[in-house]
Amino acid sequence: MRLPSEAQCLRIFIGETDKHHGRPLYEAIVEGARNRDMAGATVLRGCEGFGARSRIHTTKVLRLSTDLPMVIEIVDAPEKIAAFLPELDEMIGEGLVTLETVKVITYRHDSGKA
Numbered sequence: 001m002r003l004p005s006e007a008q009c010l011r012i013f014i015g016e017t018d019k020h021h022g023r024p025l026y027e028a029i030v031e032g033a034r035n036r037d038m039a040g041a042t043v044l045r046g047c048e049g050f051g052a053r054s055r056i057h058t059t060k061v062l063r064l065s066t067d068l069p070m071v072i073e074i075v076d077a078p079e080k081i082a083a084f085l086p087e088l089d090e091m092i093g094e095g096l097v098t099l100e101t102v103k104v105i106t107y108r109h110d111s112g113k114a
Helices: 025-035 078-089
Strands: 006-015 041-045 069-076 096-103
Touching: 006 025, 006 078, 025 041, 025 069, 025 078, 069 078, 078 096
Parallel strands: none
Antiparallel strands: 006 069, 006 096, 041 069
């Protein structure tokens, strides 16, 4: 798969305990992106953060949170991102979704050649 040098980065901020049809929302988002044959998705688990309600979520021992921040990043061609947005909108009850233009420098995989 090739990515254009000008692509978009879709960034989704949700909570670790957010669900979609009974399963973790971040898993549903990654699976949805994969089913659409998108270039890739990465899930990052935050150690601390807050959202619209200003409630701190942290891994600190005295304030152990069971709902840490999660960020999913997907980089792909603008038309593929645009096609995924309606599905994403249906999945997310609470969260933040951002979109920015990015310049792709390298996108490759090991083809097994030595």
